Amino acid sequence: MSEMTINLKIWRQKSIDDQGGFQTYQLSEVSEHMSFLEMLDVLNEKLIKEDIDPVEFDYDCREGICGSCNMVVNGSAHGPKRLTAVCQLHMRTYNDGDTIVIEPPRAAAFPVIRDLVVDRSALDRIIEVGGYVSVKTGAAPEANLIPVEQEVSNTAFDYATCIGCGACVAACPNSSAALFTGSKVAHLNSLPQGYPERKRRTIAMVDQMAKEGFGDCSNYGECEAVCPVGISISSIAEMRKSYIKAVL
């Protein structure tokens, strides 16, 4: 098992009002088998022993499903690997002596709460205004009651895989949330359950996106490149198509 020494340059910020700044740490005996977050765990254990505040970062499942972890590693949301959340990134990606710069996702709509943790509730508010279908709850309905064409179902599912991590916002040069919003709109509008509310949903979600302070989309496509589940930029085109149909 080969072990490495890694130089870390991490954004430290005590609170939302703190100006923050970078701190550098050297971490030795980093195993190549460690996940990126395990490496940060080891750093934090070391910092706690040295009576220094540990580096705060978001995580939950650590298996690329929940979308809690989202940090910008060497300038790329979720680190260098495509279709990989940062929790699924392993230290074998790096070499002994490498310097890794870790920053929180940066956007006016994502204020930094502490260190690498940002407030992503702006995305929740976009969902609240239309990212749902109005159905009677209760017993699960008969699965085959509403027929859905296989192709439609596949496309909707591709869009539905969004885990809401916000990497698209972090990586977008304009800090746009168009891929996030587009995936939700494209997912729900394409299914018969979501179809009746498509106009109101699209308008409300697009509107909320701007209210939250996200930037305009310039079709850079960086969002698709960093998305850990590979949501296509075509979702943004779908959202625009739905919007045009809704307002005309």
Add this chain to the structure above:
Amino acid sequence: MPTLLQAATSQVGRKVLTGATGIFLVLFIIFHLGGNLAIFGEADAMNRYSLILHNFGPLLWIARIGLLIVFVIHAWIGISIWLRKRTARPQKYEVYSSKGGPSKQSLSSRSMAFTGVVLLIFVVFHINTFALGDTGTVMIDGQEATDIKSLVLETFQNPFYAFGYAFVMLLLGAHLGHGVWSAFISLGLSSKKASAVLYTIGGIAAVVLAIGFLFIPIYIFFGGGCEAALISCE
């Protein structure tokens, strides 16, 4: 339900307008290039083409004003989107890198605001040089026509004009390299499969238009105007 104005100024509306005006401008420059290439036609082809356009009279003015409005909308939204970037991300990244793969970040896409502003300034000079320039007159079929061809041939003898013009046309190519594809996406014309095809179409359009436009001044400069093999004068 938003009003049409609210819809047009929403984040989606702004992009739809940018895309639609952009496509209109691309169609215009294709038309414009057709007129430019008339310089390689018969001796009076270019001036005859100019005469036909001028004979439209008030219709030509309606077209000019329409074109100006489209151009202003396109530039205005483009610049405002670019300015809004700073508000949406007040604190920049220490390190920023593109992940590649499906990303369309390139010199072309990152420099849209720069190339756009250069094109905006260029258009002002361009109109001043050619549309408002001092031209002589020639007689075509008994009608007095502006001698735009001689002005073009004369202007591009000047290396500053010839190479300056050619350089801006390279920037036009760069602008279209991202712009054409972006317009398709902005108008909602994309599927997962179509994305790569649209990007290729945009790239080809950019290269063809840039080469088409910059070939003329460079050819005239090196060919020596009326002496050039492909150009016939009276």
